[in-house]
Amino acid sequence: MSALLEAQDVTRVFGSGLLGAGRTVAVDGVSLVISEDTPTITTIAGESGSGKTTLARLLLGMIQPTSGEILYRGQRMKAMDGRARKEFRRQVQAIFQDPYEAYNPVYKVDQVLQTPVRKFGLVTSRDEARQRIEESLRLAGLRPEDTLGRYPHQLSGGQRQRIMVARALLLHPRVILADEPVSMVDASLRATILESLVRLKRELGISLIYITHDLTTAYQVSQNIYVLYRGSVAEVGSVERVIREPKHPYTRLLVSSIPLPDPDVRWGGEGDTAARAATPNGPPRETRGCKYANRCPYVMPECRQAPPPLYRTDDDRAVACYLHKDSPPVSGRDIAEALAHGG
Amino acid sequence: MASAPPQEQTSQTSRACVLEVQDLRVSYQTSAGPVRAVNGVSFFLRPGERLGLVGESGSGKTTTALGLMRLLQESAVIEGGQVLLDGVDLLGLSDDDMRLARFATISLIPQGAMNSLNPMMKIGEQLRDTIRAHRNGTATTSTKRAIDARIQEVLHSVELNTAVMDSYPHELSGGMKQRVCIAMAILLNPKVIIADEPTSALDVVVQRQVMETFRRVQEALGAAVILVGHDMGLMAQFVDRVGVMYGGKLVEVGPVRGIFKDPLHPYTQLLIKSLPNLQTKEDFRGIPGLTPSLLAPPPGCMFHPRCPHAMPRCSVDVPVLSEIETDRWVACHLYDGGRP
Numbered sequence: 307m308s309a310l311l312e313a314q315d316v317t318r319v320f321g322s323g324l325l326g327a328g329r330t331v332a333v334d335g336v337s338l339v340i341s342e343d344t345p346t347i348t349t350i351a352g353e354s355g356s357g358k359t360t361l362a363r364l365l366l367g368m369i370q371p372t373s374g375e376i377l378y379r380g381q382r383m384k385a386m387d388g389r390a391r392k393e394f395r396r397q398v399q400a401i402f403q404d405p406y407e408a409y410n411p412v413y414k415v416d417q418v419l420q421t422p423v424r425k426f427g428l429v430t431s432r433d434e435a436r437q438r439i440e441e442s443l444r445l446a447g448l449r450p451e452d453t454l455g456r457y458p459h460q461l462s463g464g465q466r467q468r469i470m471v472a473r474a475l476l477l478h479p480r481v482i483l484a485d486e487p488v489s490m491v492d493a494s495l496r497a498t499i500l501e502s503l504v505r506l507k508r509e510l511g512i513s514l515i516y517i518t519h520d521l522t523t524a525y526q527v528s529q530n531i532y533v534l535y536r537g538s539v540a541e542v543g544s545v546e547r548v549i550r551e552p553k554h555p556y557t558r559l560l561v562s563s564i565p566l567p568d569p570d571v572r573w574g575g576e577g578d579t580a581a582r583a584a585t586p587n588g589p590p591r592e593t594r595g596c597k598y599a600n601r602c603p604y605v606m607p608e609c610r611q612a613p614p615p616l617y618r619t620d621d622d623r624a625v626a627c628y629l630h631k632d633s634p635p636v637s638g639r640d641i642a643e644a645l646a647h648g649g
Numbered sequence: 650m651a652s653a654p655p656q657e658q659t660s661q662t663s664r665a666c667v668l669e670v671q672d673l674r675v676s677y678q679t680s681a682g683p684v685r686a687v688n689g690v691s692f693f694l695r696p697g698e699r700l701g702l703v704g705e706s707g708s709g710k711t712t713t714a715l716g717l718m719r720l721l722q723e724s725a726v727i728e729g730g731q732v733l734l735d736g737v738d739l740l741g742l743s744d745d746d747m748r749l750a751r752f753a754t755i756s757l758i759p760q761g762a763m764n765s766l767n768p769m770m771k772i773g774e775q776l777r778d779t780i781r782a783h784r785n786g787t788a789t790t791s792t793k794r795a796i797d798a799r800i801q802e803v804l805h806s807v808e809l810n811t812a813v814m815d816s817y818p819h820e821l822s823g824g825m826k827q828r829v830c831i832a833m834a835i836l837l838n839p840k841v842i843i844a845d846e847p848t849s850a851l852d853v854v855v856q857r858q859v860m861e862t863f864r865r866v867q868e869a870l871g872a873a874v875i876l877v878g879h880d881m882g883l884m885a886q887f888v889d890r891v892g893v894m895y896g897g898k899l900v901e902v903g904p905v906r907g908i909f910k911d912p913l914h915p916y917t918q919l920l921i922k923s924l925p926n927l928q929t930k931e932d933f934r935g936i937p938g939l940t941p942s943l944l945a946p947p948p949g950c951m952f953h954p955r956c957p958h959a960m961p962r963c964s965v966d967v968p969v970l971s972e973i974e975t976d977r978w979v980a981c982h983l984y985d986g987g988r989p
């Protein structure tokens with residue numbers, strides 16, 4: 307029952323400016339736990355401005371939290387020495403949205419695979435390096451003979467994205483963070499790439515953090531989901547609870563806004579269509595109360611007084627909304643831990 | 650090679666339609682030779698209907714849409730075909746006449762439309778320009794007051810405050826900019842609006858709100874819409890009919906329910922099965938194989954190398970888009986003798 311990767315009440319503020327002008331709280335007191343014992347896929351979902359990419363960068367150690375801690379196998383990221391940090395960078399890998407941008411067009415794709423092998427000194431000979439690269443390509447569903455020796459433009463978008471998966475696998479990571487890995491990909495390929503991500507979990511025991519705005523694919527691949535709104539967790543729980551029976555007015559709006567590929571299901575037919583059309587423009591203003599209050603059709607006076615805590619409405623779900631104040635309040639860390647350990 | 654023989658066109662023209670595309674062919678000139686991006690596309694559009702044009706990248710959907718409006722980049726050559734809008738062939742118009750036809754009779758909401766606004770110009774000025782440029786066209790409003798009245802009316806119809814006229818694009822949110830683009834597209838009461846992935850850059854909540862507004866103004870105007878995109882969910886929720894493109898050709902055209910519930914073409918069948926839903930988990934059905942190279946297209950049916958039902962003749966004869974049942978068009982040899 308220990309955590310592999312953990313965020314403890316993490317906050318990240320951007321921009322300082324005198325008198326706090328231009329100050330943006332991108333991530334606001336978020337806790338998240340990835341279990342060490344059971345490989346899982348955890349979704350961090352949100353729209354633009356939700357803070358999901360900032361949270362991803364915090365989890366990868368690319369930026370430091372303003373307050374709170376990121377821990378890897380119980381070790382505080384801030385306190386890691388060079389060696390521990392290097393080991394962390396090997397064990398926690400990332401796959402990004404646009405595979406094309408990760409490539410240098412004048413080098414063969416072999417280079418993106420050889421560099422990490424060399425950098426981490428994982429092999430002792432050329433043959434061993436080649437073996438390791440070919441093994442990773444196969445695990446990512448590619449034939450080495452179709453991919454090695456080619457230039458990025460000679461490969462399809464799907465192949466390029468899979469090479470990024472292969473690259474992550476080279477280092478035998480424990481965790482892979484995938485930031486919108488299929489948002490640039492066509493429908494027929496999307497399924498294939500998502501399938502390979504699920505296979506990493508199932509067959510190699512790698513845990514994944516899936517960052518997306520797309521709740522449909524989140525439902526398909528993941529077990530747990532954190533729905534972020536303006537940097538805070540609005541709702542967190544198993545995908546069965548959160549996506550199939552959303553409780554937070556914001557999650558309900560998100561789910562009802564999904565255009566389902568079924569002409570018999572009416573778009574937004576059920577849900578909070580009454581939510582204010584006014585969508586946030588520019589950096590979010592800081593509010594005393596619930597950040598969703600200005601858009602919420604159920605807003606009550608208390609929503610403007612103080613931000614709502616998480617209320618544990620089910621064993622496997624908590625909602626940051628006063629509509630559910632009859633349920634017991636729970637700390638972000640407690641619900642994150644309960645979910646990570648199959649609570 | 651002809652994929653649209655004359656008898657088929659006759660059957661299409663016998664219906665009331667506002668737009669009719671016949672055997673459209675577009676090539677891009679590349680250093681490796683010509684690429685047939687659109688290879689004999691024929692379809693029609695009924696007044697007021699919403700037609701979706703779906704396909705993967707490289708299928709030719711955007712080239713078809715831009716080709717209709719003659720807005721293709723310089724390396725593209727329209728090699729043949731007709732685009733009949735109320736009986737007038739847009740491909741035969743002079744450049745000046747085509748310029749006047751744009752916005753006035755056929756308008757476009759381009760891909761990444763919100764970035765198509767001029768960042769240096771206030772919204773009101775951009776909308777006024779659109780009207781002024783067409784003074785000789787069908788819209789005859791000419792005084793500034795009349796022009797502004799029309800602009801205010803249209804902004805109101807897309808649920809924007811008329812104060813946005815004094816704003817620059819960067820002062821507006823993505824959804825608001827998108828509404829400005831819709832306003833611009835309907836400003837001159839066109840008969841056909843082409844929308845190329847109009848909401849792909851927007852979050853789902855804003856997407857739904859913008860598309861609801863778009864549907865409402867389109868219905869009020871009675872304009873027909875061609876929605877180009879790859880988001881099958883959006884298609885299911887927005888259009889009346891769907892045309893599925895593959896390798897530069899239309900492989901299937903039919904009513905939206907038919908396409909989603911009873912797809913005919915093997916490619917459409919696999920595409921529909923590959924879509925994620927909120928019922929199944931960890932059940933992935935991608936389409937094996939790769940999209941065809943347009944530089945060296947396979948002989949016969951473009952889909953045959955990936956098709957689970959491929960027969961010997963599929964790699965020889967190009968299947969023709971034919972109406973096998975009322976309103977159900979498919980280009981596949983499985984239906985040579987009607988539905989099997």
